[in-house]
Amino acid sequence: xxxxxxxxxxxxxxxxxxxxxxxxxxxxxxxxxxxxxxxxxxxxxxxxxxxxxxxxxxxxxxxxxxxxxxxxxxxxxxxxxxxxxxxxxxxxxxxxxxxxxxxxxxxxxxxxxxxxxxxxxxxxxxxxxxxxxxxxxxxxxxxxxxxxxxxxxxxxxxxxxxxxxxxxxxxxxxxxxxxxxxxxxxxxxxxxxxxxxxxxxxxxxxxxxxxxxxxxxxxxxxxxxxxxxxxxxxxxxxxxxxxxxxxxxxxxxxxxxxxxxxxxxxxxxxxxxxxxxxxxxxxxxxxxxxxxxxxxxxxxxxxxxxxxxxxxxxxxxxxxxxxxxxxxxxxxxxxxxxxxxxxxxxxxxxxxxxxxxxxxxxxxxxxxxxxxxxxxxxxxxxxxxxxxxxxxx
Numbered sequence: 001x002x003x004x005x006x007x008x009x010x011x012x013x014x015x016x017x018x019x020x021x022x023x024x025x026x027x028x029x030x031x032x033x034x035x036x037x038x039x040x041x042x043x044x045x046x047x048x049x050x051x052x053x054x055x056x057x058x059x060x061x062x063x064x065x066x067x068x069x070x071x072x073x074x075x076x077x078x079x080x081x082x083x084x085x086x087x088x089x090x091x092x093x094x095x096x097x098x099x100x101x102x103x104x105x106x107x108x109x110x111x112x113x114x115x116x117x118x119x120x121x122x123x124x125x126x127x128x129x130x131x132x133x134x135x136x137x138x139x140x141x142x143x144x145x146x147x148x149x150x151x152x153x154x155x156x157x158x159x160x161x162x163x164x165x166x167x168x169x170x171x172x173x174x175x176x177x178x179x180x181x182x183x184x185x186x187x188x189x190x191x192x193x194x195x196x197x198x199x200x201x202x203x204x205x206x207x208x209x210x211x212x213x214x215x216x217x218x219x220x221x222x223x224x225x226x227x228x229x230x231x232x233x234x235x236x237x238x239x240x241x242x243x244x245x246x247x248x249x250x251x252x253x254x255x256x257x258x259x260x261x262x263x264x265x266x267x268x269x270x271x272x273x274x275x276x277x278x279x280x281x282x283x284x285x286x287x288x289x290x291x292x293x294x295x296x297x298x299x300x301x302x303x304x305x306x307x308x309x310x311x312x313x314x315x316x317x318x319x320x321x322x323x324x325x326x327x328x329x330x331x332x333x334x335x336x337x338x339x340x341x342x343x344x345x346x347x348x349x350x351x352x353x354x355x356x357x358x359x360x361x362x363x364x365x366x367x368x369x370x371x372x373x374x375x376x377x378x379x380x381x382x383x384x385x386x387x388x389x390x391x392x393x
Contacts, residue, residue, distance in 0.1 A: 003030020003355050008184065011036055011085055012066065013106075014095035015043040017165055018123045018172030018200065020062040023093055025177050027065035028347035030356065034089060034372060035063065036082070037365045039070040039393020046365075052342060055361070061344045063362025064334055069373075070366025070393025073104050077391040084376050086111050090193065091119045091180065098124060098133045108195040118193040119183040123172045127199030137201075142167035146204040151211065151222040151230055158224075171203035233280045234272060237313060238288055244296030245313035246303075248287065258308035263290045334358040366393040 008031040012023040027033040037043065046059045071078050086092070092111065094101055101107045101122075108120040125142055126132035132145075143149045143166060149159040179196040187193055205212075210229075211222040225231035228251070237245045250259040256272040271283040291299065296312065303310045319325060332346035335358070342361050349355075369392050373383050386392045 001354055001356060003028070004351060004353075006030035006032075008032065008091055009089040010034065010091045010093060011082075011089040012093045013101075014093055014123065016045060016095070016168075017062070018168045018176065019093050019095040020045065021169055021173040022121075022123070022176040022180075023066065024062055024064065025173070025347070025349070026180075028355065028358070029349065031091075032089075033066040034085070034368070035066050035068045036071050036073075036085075037068055037393075039072055039366060039390075042365070053339065055336075057342075060334075060336070060342055060361035064344065065359050066362070067368035067372060068363050068365055069369050071369075072391055072393070073106070075389065075391040077386055077389055079105050081373070081386070081391065082106055083111075083114055085372075086115050086118060088376060090115055090117045091121070091184070093121045093123070093176070093180070095123045097136075098122075098128045112193065116192055117187060119180060119187060119196065120193065121176055121180050121183075121196040121198065123176045123198045123200065125199070126201050128197045132201075139165040139167045139200075142171065142201045142204050146201050146208075148204055148207060151224050151226065153224050154231065155224045166207070167200045167204040170207060171200040172198060175203040175206075232277065234283045234287055236284065238291040240294060240296040240299055241292055242295040246291060246296075246299055247311050247313055249309040251309070255307065255309045258306050259310055262302050262306055262308065262310075263287070265290060332358055334361050336361045369393065 005026055008026065010023060010026055010031050010033045012019060012033055012035045014020055014023065023031075023033045023035075043059070045062060046056055048056050048058050050057055052060065071081060073082075102110070108118075108122075111120065112118050122128060124133075125137040126135060126145075137145075140149075140161060143152075143162070144159075146167070148166070152162070153159040176196070176198045179198055183194050183196055208215075211227065214220045215222065222230065227233075229235055235249055235251060237247055239245055248259065250256045250272065253269070253273060257266070257269045260266050260269040260272075265286065268283060268286055271279055271286075274280065274283075294302075299310075300312050303312075314322060320331060325331075330346055330348065331343055333341040334344045335341050337360070344358070344361070346358075347355060370380075370383050373386070373392075374380075378386075383392070
């Protein structure tokens with residue numbers, strides 16, 4: 001069955017993580033995503049370990065269900081190819097620094113003149129405007145500039161380098177998809193496209209949510225381990241006797257009572273509701289002492305059937321085998337040419353009508369170049385000429 005986005009045709013000029021993760025979601029939901037890739041400069045994700053055979057596992061995942069056109073945008077003939085593509089692919093996703101696509105003749109205004117329905121999504125570190133628009137950055141920098149890193153960590157050791165790319169994915173990828181789909185809905189009403197400007201720093205800033213509301217309207221600036229949800233209360237992780245960890249989120253009274261009963265310290269429950277920092281620090285120490293008395297497996301067993309908002313901190317290998325995640329089908333088998341299927345993270349969005357099974361893992365640069373050009377009217381002779389002129393890879 002075609003996916004809910006099967007009517008969308010997307011040109012994807014992005015590299016690395018934010019844009020490709022956004023277009024992965026679109027492709028998984030049925031969009032026709034065509035990656036436009038350089039035939040001379042490899043995307044870092046293609047050469048990033050680990051590898052499964054000769055293929056980067058990150059590339060194989062991020063680029064599944066997408067086709068690839070190898071096009072050297074610096075060659076004169078490339079512009080005409082993109083112009084013809086834009087007549088049919090009326091959504092474009094790019095991740096260059098501001099001004100780069102304009103220099104190539106592929107900026108929004110130039111392409112809008114060819115197709116007024118074009119939705120043009122730009123994902124950058126700092127956005128299309130402002131003094132930092134041309135500044136380089138990575139996920140760690142965007143979290144720092146946005147203020148999120150300032151209260152994510154421990155007082156003694158400072159901000160934490162997070163294990164996942166929050167600004168890239170929650171900031172760039174997910175907000176990019178939201179903006180793109182909102183523009184599609186508006187285009188259905190007006191017939192016109194628009195430029196969607198996604199700043200990963202802006203979007204990371206929006207993730208302050210409760211803390212941001214507290215500061216902007218109430219003047220309370222968050223600090224490390226100062227709030228209920230960032231280590232300022234018993235809501236935290238605790239080390240077991242054998243060096244593993246439990247997450248304890250027993251905020252509500254009924255959950256706190258269950259938790260303390262399993263600790264064998266029911267009298268501690270009353271302290272969990274205290275707003276006083278000194279009470280919370282004392283409670284945390286009591287919990288630390290109790291959790292350290294037993295091994296991880298023992299605590300897992302004790303809390304498995306108890307509704308106390310206490311769960312084990314699992315490694316990725318353990319998470320894959322967890323019965324809840326298995327029941328939800330978070331891992332899928334993706335076909336690949338000439339070899340056994342590859343296990344990958346499945347599309348996490350569930351539809352009652354279902355989604356089409358994944359078609360293939362990420363492909364080689366230019367794997368679909370000739371196929372795509374024939375679809376938009378190029379003859380075999382013209383394709384050969386483009387290859388000879390090094391426009392195509």
